[in-house]
Every structure is written in structure tokens, then in C-alpha cells.
Amino acid sequence: MNDVARLAGVSIKTVSRVVNDEPGVHPATAERVLAAIDQLGFRRNLSARNLRRGSSTGTIGFVLEDVANPFYSGVTRAVEEISRLRGRQVITGSSDEDPARERELALEFCSRRVDGLLIVPAGLQHGYLVPEMRAGTPVVFLDRPAGDVVADTVLVDNIGGTVEAVAHLAAHGHRRIAFLGDAPDIFTANERLRGYREGCVRSGVGYQEDLVVMGPHDERSIAAALHRLRGFREPPTALVTGNNRITVYVLRALAGTVDRPALVGFDDFELADLLSPPVTVIAHDASALGKAAGDLLFARLDGDSSPPRRVVLPVRLVPRGSGEVRA
Amino acid sequence: MNDVARLAGVSIKTVSRVVNDEPGVHPATAERVLAAIDQLGFRRNLSARNLRRGSSTGTIGFVLEDVANPFYSGVTRAVEEISRLRGRQVITGSSDEDPARERELALEFCSRRVDGLLIVPAGLQHGYLVPEMRAGTPVVFLDRPAGDVVADTVLVDNIGGTVEAVAHLAAHGHRRIAFLGDAPDIFTANERLRGYREGCVRSGVGYQEDLVVMGPHDERSIAAALHRLRGFREPPTALVTGNNRITVYVLRALAGTVDRPALVGFDDFELADLLSPPVTVIAHDASALGKAAGDLLFARLDGDSSPPRRVVLPVRLVPRGSGEVRA
DNA sequence: CGCCACTATGACAACGTTGTCCGCGAATGG
DNA sequence: CCATTCGCGGACAACGTTGTCATAGTGGCG
Numbered sequence: 001m002n003d004v005a006r007l008a009g010v011s012i013k014t015v016s017r018v019v020n021d022e023p024g025v026h027p028a029t030a031e032r033v034l035a036a037i038d039q040l041g042f043r044r045n046l047s048a049r050n051l052r053r054g055s056s057t058g059t060i061g062f063v064l065e066d067v068a069n070p071f072y073s074g075v076t077r078a079v080e081e082i083s084r085l086r087g088r089q090v091i092t093g094s095s096d097e098d099p100a101r102e103r104e105l106a107l108e109f110c111s112r113r114v115d116g117l118l119i120v121p122a123g124l125q126h127g128y129l130v131p132e133m134r135a136g137t138p139v140v141f142l143d144r145p146a147g148d149v150v151a152d153t154v155l156v157d158n159i160g161g162t163v164e165a166v167a168h169l170a171a172h173g174h175r176r177i178a179f180l181g182d183a184p185d186i187f188t189a190n191e192r193l194r195g196y197r198e199g200c201v202r203s204g205v206g207y208q209e210d211l212v213v214m215g216p217h218d219e220r221s222i223a224a225a226l227h228r229l230r231g232f233r234e235p236p237t238a239l240v241t242g243n244n245r246i247t248v249y250v251l252r253a254l255a256g257t258v259d260r261p262a263l264v265g266f267d268d269f270e271l272a273d274l275l276s277p278p279v280t281v282i283a284h285d286a287s288a289l290g291k292a293a294g295d296l297l298f299a300r301l302d303g304d305s306s307p308p309r310r311v312v313l314p315v316r317l318v319p320r321g322s323g324e325v326r327a
Numbered sequence: 328m329n330d331v332a333r334l335a336g337v338s339i340k341t342v343s344r345v346v347n348d349e350p351g352v353h354p355a356t357a358e359r360v361l362a363a364i365d366q367l368g369f370r371r372n373l374s375a376r377n378l379r380r381g382s383s384t385g386t387i388g389f390v391l392e393d394v395a396n397p398f399y400s401g402v403t404r405a406v407e408e409i410s411r412l413r414g415r416q417v418i419t420g421s422s423d424e425d426p427a428r429e430r431e432l433a434l435e436f437c438s439r440r441v442d443g444l445l446i447v448p449a450g451l452q453h454g455y456l457v458p459e460m461r462a463g464t465p466v467v468f469l470d471r472p473a474g475d476v477v478a479d480t481v482l483v484d485n486i487g488g489t490v491e492a493v494a495h496l497a498a499h500g501h502r503r504i505a506f507l508g509d510a511p512d513i514f515t516a517n518e519r520l521r522g523y524r525e526g527c528v529r530s531g532v533g534y535q536e537d538l539v540v541m542g543p544h545d546e547r548s549i550a551a552a553l554h555r556l557r558g559f560r561e562p563p564t565a566l567v568t569g570n571n572r573i574t575v576y577v578l579r580a581l582a583g584t585v586d587r588p589a590l591v592g593f594d595d596f597e598l599a600d601l602l603s604p605p606v607t608v609i610a611h612d613a614s615a616l617g618k619a620a621g622d623l624l625f626a627r628l629d630g631d632s633s634p635p636r637r638v639v640l641p642v643r644l645v646p647r648g649s650g651e652v653r654a
Numbered sequence: 655c656g657c658c659a660c661t662a663t664g665a666c667a668a669c670g671t672t673g674t675c676c677g678c679g680a681a682t683g684g
Numbered sequence: 685c686c687a688t689t690c691g692c693g694g695a696c697a698a699c700g701t702t703g704t705c706a707t708a709g710t711g712g713c714g
Binding site for chain 1: 367371372373374377384386393396397403404417418421435436438439462575582597600602603
Binding site for chain 2: 699700701702703
């Protein structure tokens, strides 16, 4: 800005006036300044501007589990979209389900003075955010609730979803319904297990513990678990899978086998309708999740100081065939 | 920091020394300062720090087409990963194939003084970046080259890929091979068309213009185009699709029809192996693309000032069945 | 006992910008 | 023709940090 001022033969303040469209600059002077800006390729330093004005940095921090997961990338897109409408940029970071990494990212974002934080929690302890929240940084938790702080939260109806999945299978005659879920310390995994259990009881199927497989999963362990289940004297005739990744692993393990069990998967995914049989899923809307969380965050930024809210988004069962196989 | 200093009864500079682990602070003093920091929930302002130190902002700007596209979210993840290793945060923005939006995002990132830019170009004009590049901001273009500036670029072997796709189909007896691509002003779409053409000539099939459908595509228009092609007196017996989205639309349009043409799709995608028939694709590695671009960018940040490089990543045909259908 | 070396701390400027206030010259009215 | 006002431009401080340098205090040694 100094260089621009020198080149245009004006004071630095006049340059500032020009770049900020402030009144009180002679058109000819403004012209000279603009020419100088152009010639030097000047671009004002937003950090310095925000520092001086005490205004916001115009950024939102978004800590999620993994951008590469289609579900979260859908959420990211929605967050980006709503932030754009509100003139903010989004900084993202993947925690990979590691609480330390989540914390590191969130605090790094705070040091950058983001206007707000969206967090898909990896851990259960969020006390580290209390100073930030007290200092006025709004925080909204997505997909999973915070461990030990009271804050805005947007969830999906995990329990309702798996209850419905079990009911759907039971209605088609299944009595041996297995559940393959993620590690039980993950909130959503645990909730979905609860829904499964409740669904089993409500549908009169009865909860059978030997049909539940929880744990961190890769393709190999899912295949092994499935193999074990199918070796039972009375093998399950239907499966409920706890998230999109597990569903895909299961599909891969089942490919080419005979007597395939019925299947309902949590999370919708592309091409589910084109598989044979098409996969019945508990669908929920990634972009709705992102939008709801963003709306909540921006409401806080607009000064909404009502008590923290908890929003639970509905899920819906999309019957496509794999869940309608008769037992 | 002022408040912390007051509370700890020291000067602001001493606080600075403590938070920066500078030597020369009495342990007892440091203790008092840390206690004050804790009590006040102080977190140093990174913007101010960077401003004063003249150091980098520790951020990388990444302009892509759409984070929600699995291909780009894979790239994003790789970019994030390599940035993390180098202590940088990533700011992303989706251009939605709109050159104005691309420019807006890139310049916004520059105003934020990102250390470097990764851009999946939407437009063909990048002169607007010249001042930034001259000012020392390294820029790497991904997936598509820049329109009118010389800069580091990472591409995939689009031509080689479609040449191979056509050869594969021709080897299985196909003589009427159609190509469904994206709008021809998109670099990759055009390259892939060129590869298709070259493949047709080289394989002795001959280039037949009536079998080419280019244009911005949605599900409906793809279905219509396909319907038209299949109504020909001599309909194509095989298809090459220009990207993952088009492939999916084609699959959906073909679902349930008889006499399905053979198919090779550009871009690999999840579950391609589980469809029936499994889909043969030209695969290339999203994370390799992100990593290569990131490596190039960080090399520049490390002071590499060699002439701009153009890296072309290999693709490989993954035969899964849909391309091996005999004509 | 005096001086020096060294340690711990602080005062001050500066990063790039903008808000406040002041001054200068011209225009306008009496 | 002079006084008042208004339009335009500039000097200066401040945002929250950190680098530079100065200074006060302490202990050791001659």
C-alpha cells in the first residue's frame, strides 16, 4: 500500500480510501491510485485489515472425520454453500476419528480466529473448547453430540432408523437379524446398536447378542465376521449394517455367494439402486445435515443467544429390494 | 496478551516469550504466566503473529470443481494430508465449473495471503494470477492446464486412457463405439475426445462423428442421447463414457434394458466391481493427483525455482467385464 | 569493595491496514 | 473583499504480536 501511495503520489490513507470505496477522493486521484494498484499488482492484506478493524476473519472451521468419505464430502459441500452465501470461507480438516487430532485441528482453527466452528466429534471430551466458547466463538456439533459441554448439536435419528430397518426386515418374515456396526465408542455406532436392539424387541424378534458384531472394521474383518455368522447352525437370514463403509464391505464379501441374506444399510450411497439386488437403506441427507448445522452457526453469529439447541433430522427407509427378500 | 501480562504481573513481552518457548524466562515467572493464560483462556492471535513476523499464513488455497464429487474429495484428502505434514491448513472452495467463481475464490485466497494455490481450472484465462505469481505465490494447476499462463501442472493421461479404452473394445470385436463426453470446452473432456478419435483411427475402427455426444450433461439428457444412439439403424455396440458422472448416468439409463452395449468408463468409482456386469474403467488415482500437485507446490515453497513442470500421471485400464462383452 | 559478565525483564518499534482528527485550499455568501 | 464552510488529503494511533535493544539486578572474582 505504501508502494502504491508512493507511485500514485498520494498518502497511504488515500489508497486505503480508494480500495474501500470511501467517499472524499477526487476522481482523478482515484484513477491514479487504481492505475498504480494495477501496475504493482497490489492486493490488500486481509489479515492486517481484520486485525485493525477488529472484525471477523471471515472463516469457518470445519473438523470432520474424513473428507474423502462421500457422506462427509456431501456435508462439506453444504457447509461451503451456506458459508458462501454469508461471505465466509471454510477451512476443513480430517480427524480420522482421532480425538487428539480433532482437538489439535479445532484449537488451530481457534488460533486463526475462525468466526465459528463446526465439529464432527471424534472424542468425548470437549472441555478444551470451553474458553473459546466463553470468548464468543460459536460451536456446533454435527452427526454426534459433544462429550461434556452443552452446545448446539445436529444429529440424525439413528435409533429411529435402525428400529425401522429391523421392523422392515421382520415384516418380511426375518427372525434372525444380525447387526454389523462400527466401534461402540462412536456415538452413532452405539445409537444405531440401541435402535437395532429396540427394534428387535419391539418387532417381537427378540434381541440375540450372538448376532451383533461391533468394532473398528476393515474389509477383511467384515468378511471374517460375516463368514462366522453364516456358519452358525441357525445363520442370520438378514443383516443390518451400521454405516456406508460397512455396507460396502458386506456387499463385497457377499458378492458371488449363494443364499444371500437380506440387507438394510444405514446411510444411502450412490449406485445402491443399480446393484442386484438393489440395496435397501436408511437414507438421510448429508446436505441437510450440513445446512442445518450451518444455519445454526450463522444464527449464533447473528446474535442468537437462546439456549443451545439439539436438532434431530429425520431418516427414511428407502426400500429397494435387498430388504424385501423373504426369510 | 495484555490481560495475561497484567494478571501475571509481567510485561507483555514476557508473555510472548513464554508462549513462544523462548529462553531467558525464570521458571517461576513462566509458571505464573501459564496460570494466567489458563485462567483467561488466552490463545495467541495467529494473524497478528504472522503479520508481525512477516511469515507465511500457514494456509494453502485449493480451488476445485466440487468437493462433493468423490474424485475431487479424494484429491482434497490427499492435499490435506500432505499439507498437514508440512504444517499447513487447507482452505477449499468449489467453483462449480464457473470461471468467474474460480477467479473470485482464487483472488479471495490471495487476499488471505495463502502460501500457495492449487487450482482445478474452470476457465481458460488465468492472467489474473500473474501479479500473484510474480509476487511469489506458487500456483499449481491440477487435472487441467492453465489457459494462458505458464505454471506447474499435474494432469492425467487423458488421451492415452481413451485410446486404450477404444483399443480394448475394438479387441473384443466392436466396430461401432460411441463416446459420451462432457462439454468440449472442458479440457479433460476435449482431451478424452481426442483420445477416443485417435483410438478409433489406430484401432482401424474409423472415426464416426455421429457416435459422439458432447455437452453439459444431466441424467435426463444422457438418457435421451443414449436413446437416440440406440435407435440408429446400426446402433453402437459399445460405449466410452467421459467421466464418472456420465458413467453413472449411463448405467442408470441402461438399467433393465436388454442388449446392453459394452462399456468402458473414464474414472474409477466405488462399487464398479459389484455391478453386473462389473464396469471396466480407465482408472487413475485421485490421491496420487493430489499428492503430486502438493509435492510440486511445497517444492516451490522450499525454494525450487526451476522452470515450470508438467507432470502427466498414468492411467490404467481395469478390465472388469463390461468392456469385454463381444460385439 | 568495585567491576564485569550474565540473566531476567521491559520499553519500543514495526508488520499492513483503517479510524480519527486536523489542516489546507477553494468556493460561497454577505 | 473577507469570513465561513466544505471538500479533499494527510499525519497519527491502534489492532495483537514479535524482534531489537536497553536496563536493572545478581553473583563471582580480583
